[in-house]
Amino acid sequence: MNRRQLIIIVAISLLALLGGVLTSQWIYKTGLASDPAVKAFFANSWQTPDGKTVNPQDWQGKVLVVNFWASWCPPCVEEMPALDKLQQEFLQKNVLFVGIGIDSPSNIREFLSKTPVSYPIVIGGLEGSNLSKQLGNSQGALPFTIIINAKGKASYSKLGKISEDDIRSEIKSAL
Template sequence: MNRIVVFIAAFAIALAALVAGLYTSSRQDGSPSGSTATIPPKAAETLFAARLTNLQGGGQQLEQYRGKTLVVNFWAAWCPPCREEMPGFARLQRKFADKGVQFVGIALDNADNVRTFLQSTPVDYPQLLAGDDGSDLARAVGNSSLALPYTLIIDAGGKVRSTRMGYLPESDLEPLLQQALAN
């Protein structure tokens, strides 16, 4: 019996170390974090056509944001870097809203987990649930590894200007938004 307990404890420690290592490696100090993805030619159109569910259970399409500079963030409540970047996204949403910027979160998670997280960390931009098709949608817009978080910036003309796989700090996102607005 003691061997089983020791094995389980060792396994849990090793798993925690692996998760911590992956999280730390996604946070590259001194250089931009994350990486870019290959952007499929129809990524923006795929997003605009997607039908997602809001937290109240109603259907929504990103089409309603066409003509704005759109920041789409794929995330999950269980993802530490996702949770860490969201307060900065909320600040930038408020800062750039009058310039036609709209942030939208797409949760690859269930509604209860998302609601619980948003109670402790409220954000003032729409949160949508991708449901069972979330993985397919994420892949279709360039996230072939399904890493989270994954962020796309689409300019007002409907062109994907930037993607970032992994944690995206506010200080890195703000100049990307300014560039997208300048085009």
């Protein structure tokens, strides 16, 4: 292979790499939840593990960090202390974390008795799983976290265990 062919191959490789990076950013941005999906989230009737009704309208106008989780999901359980810490850090800044348990009320109650958190936990069940898919969780896997800004627009989503620094940065961007 001569020098000219090598330069051409390197140039094509760099263009392909650049195209992949730009495309992945475009896919990420278009993968955010649509306005109707966010409206469905706020229109849903949520209940706490002890059966009390929660009015999601009370959450509007805040930056919401919504985390879909289950007690049987190791990465979900591992990230809860970080979520709790961040809720405390942003408590006075109009930020609210909400955990949506994709689990039975009894399992969630038992889990929370051993691992309490300072943010609200509601029961998602099958409807919560469907809603997470509407909000951008195409795989339906857990954990899944979405940030909804104070204007009711999705600004970030993450499938898999969160990074405390990433969530902190995304919250600051949404404020």
